[in-house]
Amino acid sequence: MVKQSSSVARSPGFEYVFPAIRGVQAGRGYFVTMCPLRLIPRLFLFDDEELVPEMRAQRTLNKARVPEIARYVVENPDSYVFSALTASVDADVTFEPFGGGGPNDRIGTLTIPMSAKFVINDGQHRRAAIQEALSQNPDLGDETIAIVMFLDLGLKRCQQMFADLNRYAIRPAKSISVLYDHRDDLSAITRVVVFQSDFYNDLTETESSNLATRSRKLFTLSAMYSANRALLDGLDDTSFDQKVEMAQVFWDTVSKYIPEWTQVRQREVSAGEIRRDFIHSHGIVLHSLGKVGNTILRDTPDKKKWPKILKQLGDIDWHRSNSSVWEGRAMSGGRVSKSAGNVLLTTALIRRTLGIPLPADEQRAETAFNGGDK
Numbered sequence: 001m002v003k004q005s006s007s008v009a010r011s012p013g014f015e016y017v018f019p020a021i022r023g024v025q026a027g028r029g030y031f032v033t034m035c036p037l038r039l040i041p042r043l044f045l046f047d048d049e050e051l052v053p054e055m056r057a058q059r060t061l062n063k064a065r066v067p068e069i070a071r072y073v074v075e076n077p078d079s080y081v082f083s084a085l086t087a088s089v090d091a092d093v094t095f096e097p098f099g100g101g102g103p104n105d106r107i108g109t110l111t112i113p114m115s116a117k118f119v120i121n122d123g124q125h126r127r128a129a130i131q132e133a134l135s136q137n138p139d140l141g142d143e144t145i146a147i148v149m150f151l152d153l154g155l156k157r158c159q160q161m162f163a164d165l166n167r168y169a170i171r172p173a174k175s176i177s178v179l180y181d182h183r184d185d186l187s188a189i190t191r192v193v194v195f196q197s198d199f200y201n202d203l204t205e206t207e208s209s210n211l212a213t214r215s216r217k218l219f220t221l222s223a224m225y226s227a228n229r230a231l232l233d234g235l236d237d238t239s240f241d242q243k244v245e246m247a248q249v250f251w252d253t254v255s256k257y258i259p260e261w262t263q264v265r266q267r268e269v270s271a272g273e274i275r276r277d278f279i280h281s282h283g284i285v286l287h288s289l290g291k292v293g294n295t296i297l298r299d300t301p302d303k304k305k306w307p308k309i310l311k312q313l314g315d316i317d318w319h320r321s322n323s324s325v326w327e328g329r330a331m332s333g334g335r336v337s338k339s340a341g342n343v344l345l346t347t348a349l350i351r352r353t354l355g356i357p358l359p360a361d362e363q364r365a366e367t368a369f370n371g372g373d374k
Helices: 039-045 066-075 103-106 125-138 138-144 156-167 173-181 185-195 198-203 219-230 240-256 259-263 271-277 281-299 301-316 341-354 362-367
Strands: 009-011 013-026 030-035 085-089 094-097 107-113 118-122 146-150
Touching: 030 039, 030 259, 039 094, 039 125, 039 138, 039 146, 039 219, 066 125, 103 240, 107 219, 118 125, 118 156, 118 281, 125 138, 173 185, 173 219, 185 198, 185 240, 198 240, 198 259, 219 240, 219 281, 219 341, 240 301, 240 362, 259 271, 281 301, 281 341, 341 362
Parallel strands: 085 146
Antiparallel strands: 009 013, 013 030, 013 107, 030 146, 085 118, 094 107
């Protein structure tokens, strides 16, 4: 009997019957089907995590990732997206095509004994997140997820599948994630601040988080995102539009007191030269400027007073060659470093130059940097 494509049923012979499409990869048959979310936790199990790695077919579940993924599903029930799970099944299966010849022979029903063992090769964190999301919102149970099923389960084969499926998996650059993320308010704020500014729009790389030597850009969208996170930290009661306005005014004001940025914009000097010779376009300085700006936003709401405070940025010697200032503070062995300690020390220097008192954590870092002398 033909099953509806949105259901999974148990036959009287204690079997699972899936609607499926049959395919071939590397001479091996595989099947693509749909499965209701409510059945995912029951069908697809993990390897015993207590086994040593060489006896498992997948990595140990990172339980810290699961709540975040589950929250994504629960908070976005009308727009969440999950890619297919990939699994292996260790049973003799039966595929019955609908018939009719041609493409119809690849579409049919897949019958799998209930005694079969399903092992996830790719998607174990999605599987765990689905289970947690269902506990919070059982109505999700009737929705479906695609499953790619491979046959001939065996430890060696499953381990190789895991290695192959993850061999070329590369996390997208943070910049392009910020560019494409329409759920995160801070990403949206950063895009507006950059794209509505002729200055920053012209100088910001929006796809890569690393600038090539010959790039004519000074900043990356990911660095601007981190800087805005520091700038707007704790301003939860401020509206989206107010945050955008504050960030726009702040960064436009900053740009007026770092003349090298304007020189790049006006094509008087290349961006590569500025990044090579100066430290102020690097992420650590943008982050530090954001932290200092957060204090200015809180303590000096009148934006007309910001230029008087920020003009002192012009008094800082931003040359990387000025090792007496930057080595150990924002650089290590001549290379820019963005550790938490470096951010504190760089922020402290900017605060002192602008005449802004240092908070306790920056004061401790500054005291330690100066060998205990305040």
